[in-house]
Amino acid sequence: MAVNKVIYGGNTLVDLTGNTVTAADLADGVKATGADGNPVVGLMQKVTIDAELSTTSTNPVQNKVVTEAIANMGGGGSGKYLPLTGGTVTGGITATNFQTGTATANYFQCRKFRGEGDxxxxxxxxxxxxxxxxxxxxxxxxxxxxxxxxxxxxxxxxxxxxxxxxxxxNGGARLTGAPTAPTAAVGTNTTQIATTAFVQAAIPTNVSSFTNDAGYIKTVNNTKPDSNGNVTIAIGGGNPSDSGVSLSAQNTWTAQQTFEVALLELEKYTTAYDSGTSITLTKSTARYIATGNFTLDLTTISYLISNGQSQIITVYIQSSADYSLTIKGAGTLKYIGAASDLAITSAGLLLNILMMSDGSNGITSIVQASKLS
Structure with missing residues (x-):
């Protein structure tokens, strides 16, 4: 039976009843006596305390080692750690990622950025x-x-x-949008870029100003174009060569010409040719094939004559059968012969029409109809 308390002569010599030691509190193999007076054998494994920091050891480390490491991070102690406020790196640095911040004012700056080579x-x-x-x-x-x-x-x-x-x-350039460039002085002839302003200034205002004039008209009968590019042709007197119109080359008139006296050796007319049942005449001569009762509309051509003017119209109408003929837009119609002569037959019909305009814009048309044999 274990003894945990000894009293002699009224005095307590040994009292273990207040002991709190357990096997877990003692190192492995260490013995002590518990509160009940029974022996207690320690179970705690021995622990090694490291004297320096390690990346592999699982042992506890002395607090003075941790204290020194923290101090060195500020630049003190052994100097093995770079201080956060600056310092000099004597060895190489390897990092998987590096950035100076995310704000627009953050950037990386260095005097020399080395790639490969020196x-x-x-x-x-x-x-x-x-x-x-x-x-x-x-x-x-x-x-x-x-x-x-x-x-x-x-x-x-x-x-x-x-x-x-x-x-x-210097090198190939790819420009998009509306790039700009300095405008060279007028007359520049180099490989530099020509702006639209340079090209605009380089184009003469009239063709007579071209220095390289091959393929351009500089004068017409020795008359130069004006600032708008127009040439004024003077109408001559008794000498036809003074009129400004060539007598030996074809002249195409796109507007009405007025001739006081005309001497023609040969006349040719552009002749309209069509078929159907209704034709609007636009030329002085025409040839039509009637496919039914036929209407000849002279409205458009009547607008081409003014007061005191007249024109002669010749129309040849073919047909494979007999049809009626109606003339419209010719003003007051008069006939050489009878109105019944305006009949289309299978033999064909030739119309000669004299259209005249009087002083009050009235139109009178005299029609001559001839049945062909």
Whole structure:
């Protein structure tokens, strides 16, 4: 039976009843006596206390080692740690990611940015190639900023694709939108870019100002174009060669011409040709094939004569059967013969019409109809 308390002569010599020791509190193998007087054998494994920091040890570390490490992070102590306020790195730094911040004012700045090769050969150099490329893709040296494209895994395969110097970009350029450029002086004849302002100033206001005039008309009968490019042709007197119109070449008139006296050796007319049952005449001569009762509309051609003018119209109408003929837009109709003569037969019909305008814009048309045999 275990004894946990001893009293002698009224005095307590030993009292273990207040002990709280347990086997878990003692190191493995260490013995003590419990509150009940029975022996207690320790179960706690022995622990090793490390004297320095380690990346692999699971042992506790002395608090003085931790204290020293924290102090060194501020730049004190052994100097093995870079202080947060600055410092000098004597060894290499490897990082999977590096950034200076996310705000617009944050950026990375350095005096020399070294790629592959010796960065001391250039003021600034960047290599965007992969490992093994001994070339610099971009570098600035003196006044030049050079850009290279590496085509192989060696420096000899780098091709200069352009550079920026005091004269601007040298190399192929791709411009979109509405790029601008300085406008060269008038008369400049170089390989520089010509702006729209330069081209506008270089174009003469009239063709007579062209210095390289091959293929351009500079004069008409020795008359130069005016500032608007127009040529004024003077109408001559007794000498036809003074009229400004060539007598030996074809002249095409697009507006009405007035001739006081005309001597013609040969006349030709553009003749309309069509078929149907209703035709609006626009020319002085025409040939039509009637396919039914026929209407000849002279309204349009009657508008071409003014007061005191007249015109002669000749129309040949063919048909394979007999049809009636109606003439409209000719003003007051008068006939040579009878109105019943205006009949289309299978033999054909020839119409001659004299259309005249009197002083009050009235139109009178005299019709001569001839049945063909």
């Amino acid at each position: 960065a001391n050969s250039y003021y600034h150099a960047i290599d965007f190639g992969y490992s093994g490329h001994d070339s610099v893709d971009f570098y600035e040296y003196d006044p030049n900023w050079n850009f290279y494209k590496c085509l192989t895994g060696t420096k000899s395969g780098a091709v200069l694709i352009g550079n920026i110097n005091g004269n601007g970009w």
